[in-house]
Amino acid sequence: MAKVPVEFTxxxxxxxEFVESxxxxxxxxxxxxxxxxxxxxCHQGTCGACSVIIDGELRLxxxxxxxxxxxxxxKTTAGLAEGGVLHPLQRAFLDAFATQCGFCTPGxxxxxxxxxxRTPNPSREDVVExxxxxxxxxxxxxxxxxxxxxxxxxxxxxxx
Amino acid sequence: MAIRRGRxxxxxxxxxxxxxxxxxxQALVHSTPTGNFMVTLSSVDLGQGMKQIMAQICAExxxxxxxxxxxxxxxxxxxxxxxxxxxxxxxxxxxNAVIQAAKEARQVMLEVAAEELEVNASDLETDGQGNxxxxxxxxxxxxxxxxALSAHFKRGRSISGRGMFLIPRSYPEKETxxxxxxxxxxxxxxxxxxxxxDETGEVTVLTVKNVFEIGRALNPKxxxxxxxxxxxxxxxxxxxxxxxxxxxxxxxGGTDFNQYLMPGPGDLAQTEIIVLERPSADGPFGAKxxxxxxxxxxxxxxxxxxxxxxxxxxxxxxxxxxxxLRALKAQAAG
Amino acid sequence: MELRKDYFADxxxxxxxxxxxxxxxxxxPGHVTGKTAYFADRNFPGMLHLKMVRSPHHHxxxxxxxxxxxxxxxxxxxxxxxxxxxxxxYTILILIQIGPEDxxxxxxxxxxxKGEAVVAVLAETERAAQEAAAKVKVDYEVLPAVxxxxxxxxxxxxxxxxxxxxxxxxxxxGECRKVRFGDVEAGFAQADHILEQSYQxxxxxxxxxxxxxxxxxxxxxxxxxxxxxxxxxxxxxDNTSIILQMPGSKLHFVGGTVGGGFGGKVDVIVEPIAxxxxxxxxxxxxxxxxxxxxxxxxxxxAAEKVVIKDGVMRDGRIVARKVTGYTDAxxxxxxxPYGAQKGAAHYPGPYTIPNVWIDTYCVYTxxxxxxxxxxxxxxxxxxxxxxxxxxxxxxxxxxxxxxRFVNAxxxxxxxxxRQPTEGAALIECMQEASRAANWPVAEKxxxxxxxxKGA
Ligand code: FES
Ligand code: FES
Numbered sequence: 001m002a003k004v005p006v007e008f009t010x011x012x013x014x015x016x017e018f019v020e021s022x023x024x025x026x027x028x029x030x031x032x033x034x035x036x037x038x039x040x041x042c043h044q045g046t047c048g049a050c051s052v053i054i055d056g057e058l059r060l061x062x063x064x065x066x067x068x069x070x071x072x073x074x075k076t077t078a079g080l081a082e083g084g085v086l087h088p089l090q091r092a093f094l095d096a097f098a099t100q101c102g103f104c105t106p107g108x109x110x111x112x113x114x115x116x117x118r119t120p121n122p123s124r125e126d127v128v129e130x131x132x133x134x135x136x137x138x139x140x141x142x143x144x145x146x147x148x149x150x151x152x153x154x155x156x157x158x159x160x
Numbered sequence: 161m162a163i164r165r166g167r168x169x170x171x172x173x174x175x176x177x178x179x180x181x182x183x184x185x186q187a188l189v190h191s192t193p194t195g196n197f198m199v200t201l202s203s204v205d206l207g208q209g210m211k212q213i214m215a216q217i218c219a220e221x222x223x224x225x226x227x228x229x230x231x232x233x234x235x236x237x238x239x240x241x242x243x244x245x246x247x248x249x250x251x252x253x254x255x256n257a258v259i260q261a262a263k264e265a266r267q268v269m270l271e272v273a274a275e276e277l278e279v280n281a282s283d284l285e286t287d288g289q290g291n292x293x294x295x296x297x298x299x300x301x302x303x304x305x306x307x308a309l310s311a312h313f314k315r316g317r318s319i320s321g322r323g324m325f326l327i328p329r330s331y332p333e334k335e336t337x338x339x340x341x342x343x344x345x346x347x348x349x350x351x352x353x354x355x356x357x358d359e360t361g362e363v364t365v366l367t368v369k370n371v372f373e374i375g376r377a378l379n380p381k382x383x384x385x386x387x388x389x390x391x392x393x394x395x396x397x398x399x400x401x402x403x404x405x406x407x408x409x410x411x412x413g414g415t416d417f418n419q420y421l422m423p424g425p426g427d428l429a430q431t432e433i434i435v436l437e438r439p440s441a442d443g444p445f446g447a448k449x450x451x452x453x454x455x456x457x458x459x460x461x462x463x464x465x466x467x468x469x470x471x472x473x474x475x476x477x478x479x480x481x482x483x484x485l486r487a488l489k490a491q492a493a494g
Numbered sequence: 495m496e497l498r499k500d501y502f503a504d505x506x507x508x509x510x511x512x513x514x515x516x517x518x519x520x521x522x523p524g525h526v527t528g529k530t531a532y533f534a535d536r537n538f539p540g541m542l543h544l545k546m547v548r549s550p551h552h553h554x555x556x557x558x559x560x561x562x563x564x565x566x567x568x569x570x571x572x573x574x575x576x577x578x579x580x581x582x583x584y585t586i587l588i589l590i591q592i593g594p595e596d597x598x599x600x601x602x603x604x605x606x607x608k609g610e611a612v613v614a615v616l617a618e619t620e621r622a623a624q625e626a627a628a629k630v631k632v633d634y635e636v637l638p639a640v641x642x643x644x645x646x647x648x649x650x651x652x653x654x655x656x657x658x659x660x661x662x663x664x665x666x667x668g669e670c671r672k673v674r675f676g677d678v679e680a681g682f683a684q685a686d687h688i689l690e691q692s693y694q695x696x697x698x699x700x701x702x703x704x705x706x707x708x709x710x711x712x713x714x715x716x717x718x719x720x721x722x723x724x725x726x727x728x729x730x731x732d733n734t735s736i737i738l739q740m741p742g743s744k745l746h747f748v749g750g751t752v753g754g755g756f757g758g759k760v761d762v763i764v765e766p767i768a769x770x771x772x773x774x775x776x777x778x779x780x781x782x783x784x785x786x787x788x789x790x791x792x793x794x795x796a797a798e799k800v801v802i803k804d805g806v807m808r809d810g811r812i813v814a815r816k817v818t819g820y821t822d823a824x825x826x827x828x829x830x831p832y833g834a835q836k837g838a839a840h841y842p843g844p845y846t847i848p849n850v851w852i853d854t855y856c857v858y859t860x861x862x863x864x865x866x867x868x869x870x871x872x873x874x875x876x877x878x879x880x881x882x883x884x885x886x887x888x889x890x891x892x893x894x895x896x897x898r899f900v901n902a903x904x905x906x907x908x909x910x911x912r913q914p915t916e917g918a919a920l921i922e923c924m925q926e927a928s929r930a931a932n933w934p935v936a937e938k939x940x941x942x943x944x945x946x947k948g949a
Contacts, residue, residue: 022621036535037528039753041703042785046417049703077528090526094518097381100389101207102525103703103753109526128426135417137703137754138207139385140392141425169933170880171898171924173844174872180835181590202727205521206755212519220512231520234750236727244726246760246866288511329590332835334666337673337852338912341839349923351931371926373919376506377497381516384495393756393868397698403794403862407696408641408822410552410608410861415786420699433495434926438502438919438944445513446506452869459873460880464894467884477695477877 008072010035011079019066025059026050028066029076037078037106041135048134051107052076058114060133077106080113088158089113092151093144100138108134112148122152161359165366168464171349174453175342176443178247182329185249186240187257189218189265190320195290195308197222197229197265202239203254208451209382210250216379217255217444221262222269223286224304248449251378252343255444257323264321269304272311272319276302344440346448347373350391350457352429354465358488361481363466365395365429368458373436375448380435387433387454394458395429396422399479501922521751532753533721536709538778542571544771545623547613547630548791549605552639552860553652556603556612556632563629564615569622572775573630574614576602579770580739583657585827586762589732596657597826597863599737599767605634606654606825607860609791616771616779639860643799643820646859654825654858663823663831663856671835673852675910681814681849685805687889692801693878697794697822700867704753706792707782708764710772717744718769723752725759733762738770745769757866761793761828793865796830797822798837800878805849806886810900815842819854819875824863829870831856836871839911843879844920845901850910898924899939905946918944 003018010033017032026043029035029052041049043062050062053075080087086094089109099105108131115122115130122130127148136144177183188200199218205211215229222229233239242254267281273292274281277300285295286304293301311317332339353367370391377383400421403413414420439446459477467473472487499508508514524530561573576582579599588595601612613630617623638652645651646661654661665671682688708722724730727747735742752759768781783792798821805814819837823830834856841852867873887897899921907915921944928935 020619030535031537034537035528036531039532039704040534041705041753042416044416044785046785047703077526081527086523086526093526094522097385097519097522099519099522099525100209100385101702101704101752101754102521102530103207103532105525106528128424131425135422135703137393137422137701137756138389140389140428140431142388142392142428142431143385145425167931167933168884169895169898169927169931170876170883171844171902171920171927172876172880173903173920174869175836175840178832178836180839181587181592181832202750204725204727204750204752204755206725206752206759209519209521211521211750212517215520216512216515216517220510223511226512226515226517227520234727234748236731236745236747239727241728242726244724244729244760245755246725246757247870332667332671332838332911335672335674336912337667337671337675337838337910339839340913341836341911344917345844347844347919347923349920349927351927351933353931369927369931371923371930373501373923375917376513378513379515379517380495380497382519387495390868397873401698401701402696403699403789404697404797407694407797408643408859408861410641413790415789417701417785420701420789422701432930434930435495435497436501436919436922436926437497437499437506438917438922439506440917445510452872456869456873456876457880459877460884463877463881464884473881473885475691475693475878475881477874 004067006066006070008069008074010074011076021067023066024062025064025066025069026061029061035076035078037076039103039106048111049104049107051110053110053114058111077109088154089151092147096143096147096150098139098143098147104134104136108144116152116155120152121156164356164358164469166465166469167351167353168461168468169351170457170460172453172457173345173347176252176344176449177249177342179327179330180341183243183249183253184326185242185253185257187254187261187323188240189261191308193308193312195304199229199231199258200239201233201242201254202236203242203250204234204245206245208386213251213378214254214258217258218262221259222266223288224290228290248452251447252443252449253325255447256325259444261321261323265319268317268319269307272315272317273302273307275315276310343442344375344448346450346453348453348457350461352458352461352465354462354469356466356469358470361484363399363479365462367430369432371434372450372454373438374450375440375443376437376446377435378445378447383435383450384433386451388431390454391431391458394455395462398459398462402478498926530751532704532751533709533723533749534707534782536721538711541778541780542616542618542775543620543623544768544779544781545615545627546611547627549608549610549612551605551634551636552608553637554605554634555637556601557635558633559613560631561613564626567622567626567629569618570615570626572616574600574771576600581737584737586733587829587832589729592831594657596655607862609862614767616775641859641861643822643857643859646857654860658858661858663827670853670855671838673838673850673910676849678814678816678849678851682805685813686808687806689886689889690803691882691885695798695874697797697864698867699789699794700756700758702754702756702758705783705785705788706759706764708768709780710768711778712772712776717746718772719746719748720765720769722747722749722765723759724749725755730762730765734766734769737766756868757870758792760866790862793828793863795867796864798874800875802878802882804882804886806890808890810890810892810897812845812847812901814849815847816851817841821856822864823856823858824861825858826863828863828865830864833871837875840872840875842910844903846903846907893935895924895928895933896935896939899935899942904944
């Protein structure tokens with residue numbers, strides 16, 4: 001099958017790959033590029049485990065064609081920690097015991113990051129809204145909500 | 161037409177293990193040359209945190225901090241047999257096996273330390289910080305790091321141990337059903353408070369107060385994870401979930417997360433968890449298996465609360481708005 | 495969460511170093527950085543993808559299977575049918591001598607539920623496998639199906655599974671697992687009130703965020719490494735060894751890090767066929783359930799019907815309890831015969847009742863085989879029992895919580911399956927719930943204890 005070249009920035013690194021036309025960004029990231037942090041929980045846009053950030057927007061990588069990502073700035077959970085230091089969201093998820101099996105976690109963190117980038121001091125309702133496209137079967141959500149609220153507080157204290 | 165409130169209670173117990181099939185799990189423990197401890201298993205972590213709990217159990221038994229323990233699990237080339245992670249058996253069965261293996265390893269460790277310190281092994285104790293000291297004379301001590309080095313390079317000892325947990329299989333007696341299906345039992349009592357909209361049939365769970373008795377909270381934060389998530393799942397079972405909404409009719413089964421319903425982050429009940437610990441005689445440090453039972457009592461508690469609110473019994477799960485409305489209609493028709 | 499250390503302090507030694515400490519989870523850093531390796535994070539060059547052709551009918555005879563078009567589809571490497579599976583008829587619990595073998599890896603002559611695996615297609619890409627699967631032609635003769643458990647056990651109902659010969663599992667005790675304790679009829683005769691009620695549940699999916707699957711890689715030495723999210727490593731390995739008639743020494747299973755299980759990953763479904771594919775092609779194989787397969791093909795929690803008849807005294811004592819439980823196994827046994835008998839031991843619940851009669855049936859119908867799920871054999875029983883308790887309390891005009899205290903089991907009480915109660919704590923849970931929920935009960939109940947002196 002015909003392959004198409006695609007170039008984008010992934011977690012700050014320039015990345016180029018040949019993909020078959022029709023390949024999802026999720027499969028390209030996981031199977032071709034080797035970033036397995038986005039998870040495939042449904043491949044049909046209903047679980048949020050594959051969430052990534054494309055040009056600042058939260059996107060489901062299972063519903064995004066890789067070939068449409070030329071020139072894009074893509075961020076995944078694998079690239080969140082800087083210099084080995086966890087991002088405040090990652091720290092908060094650890095401290096709040098907000099991961100069990102962890103399969104939903106990278107997607108949850110992506111969704112939360114887009115929220116906090118835009119709304120540094122979110123209300124509980126804001127957090128609920130931001131996470132409502134992400135399924136978690138283990139935690140009952142409350143620890144995740146608390147983790148995001150804690151990360152927001154930590155952020156605003158750092159900024160102050 | 162009104163929003164009606166009600167509350168309901170349920171109390172349950174839950175068996176640990178599957179003795180009706182034979183219930184073995186084995187573990188191996190050995191030290192590295194610098195005094196870290198490897199626990200080798202073939203048990204599976206489904207997300208409940210089995211690896212972490214086994215590390216804490218090994219650490220407590222050997223007398224080292226948990227971060228000195230490494231868990232290597234679920235490679236059938238290296239890990240000894242485990243029946244599997246189900247029937248609330250993981251923590252209980254694997255935990256017991258790890259304790260036995262760790263005790264054997266600890267004994268060798270103390271013997272090597274005794275030779276180094278020129279005392280009797282029975283006079284030694286661990287300080288929990290990575291050192292072995294003479295009971296009553298803590299200034300006479302040696303680090304586990306040095307003990308492991310000595311065992312490996314000087315004394316030719318293997319600081320290691322084997323652990324095994326097996327309950328003999330129980331065969332139910334044909335006529336009376338006499339059997340021993342499990343070991344210890346966990347307990348719970350839940351009170352749920354709901355609001356029912358008698359116009360739409362919609363149920364909102366306002367609060368759930370769960371009291372769980374789990375033998376021993378081996379890691380309280382992880383117990384909390386499990387119980388909070390379980391309580392959510394119980395409510396979800398009560399009100400939302402099924403693959404066959406018109407069972408036994410096979411049609412209309414949901415095939416994705418849009419059709420298969422579960423409460424989302426905006427649908428959460430205010431959840432309270434209280435934990436009691438009555439250590440079991442046979443569990444690791446008295447622990448019982450809490451993983452399954454924590455999702456059970458909410459279901460009848462919610463069902464009973466719905467009745468308390470609107471006076472109709474929904475004896476078929478899940479308790480959907482449709483079922484409530486039909487029952488209300490039947491009730492009104494007399 | 496609140497830890498109430500005051501309860502049972504007399505029988506508990508606290509002050510341990512590591513146990514009881516809220517240590518951070520050693521696996522969480524991997525979760526939050528996306529580094530934790532799940533089975534599907536393993537990718538091998540040249541890996542094939544396996545897709546199943548599934549039955550569109552609930553019950554049908556297979557007249558013929560034509561795979562020729564599928565085999566010609568670009569990218570297809572191999573197509574597997576029942577003939578390719580060395581020991582095609584199996585049952586997982588055969589390892590603990592619970593037979594008979596009653597399920598096909600790939601359908602042979604017949605399908606017994608809608609969604610049953612018939613043909614496996616291995617191709618270079620998922621898409622090619624999917625497209626080729628659509629080209630497999632299966633000629634079916636549709637047979638009458640049965641979905642209702644009560645219909646299924648009636649004479650003349652369509653036979654779901656010939657390996658059983660009837661639509662229920664035959665225990666050594668007969669058509670059901672029985673528990674008999676005391677004299678239940680005498681109990682009913684003595685009771686002030688009798689209440690018989692029936693409860694029903696529908697199948698429930700585990701719905702883990704990670705679907706069931708495995709990735710198999712040939713090791714190059716006649717051994718196969720299977721990366722899997724099974725909940726039971728050796729259970730799966732040993733069953734695979736039977737199905738493939740392959741010595742266990744040729745099989746290497748790696749797992750232990752699973753994206754949620756809840757009991758849904760204890761069936762041995764994906765591994766044997768994927769390993770067979772790897773063996774016959776010499777290539778790595780990935781077989782991962784789609785979300786749709788996870789929802790409708792993987793075993794759900796069984797639907798159950800529970801009929802409870804109780805005899806109760808005006809003072810609140812339950813003097814007789816008769817329970818008949820039906821577990822809908824679907825078309826094959828999997829773990830259901832076990833679940834039904836686990837249920838027999840669980841009834842009559844955490845209460846001390848002098849006269850008990852339990853029958854639990856495992857019934858076959860033409861639906862997705864059910865299997866274990868969190869609370870296996872117990873969850874639906876608890877729903878039925880505890881709603882029944884509420885009804886009984888109201889029937890005799892007692893507070894529902896107080897009613898449970900009257901009947902709660904305590905240390906030393908003999909259970910119906912003839913095990914003495916040990917380590918009871920139901921009473922204390924209810925006392926604490928009474929306080930926490932501000933649901934007051936009479937002082938005498940708050941003064942009760944699960945302990946019995948001398949017990
Ligand atoms: S995998 Fe993309 S939403 Fe589920
Ligand atoms: S932690 Fe398992 S799905 Fe969220």
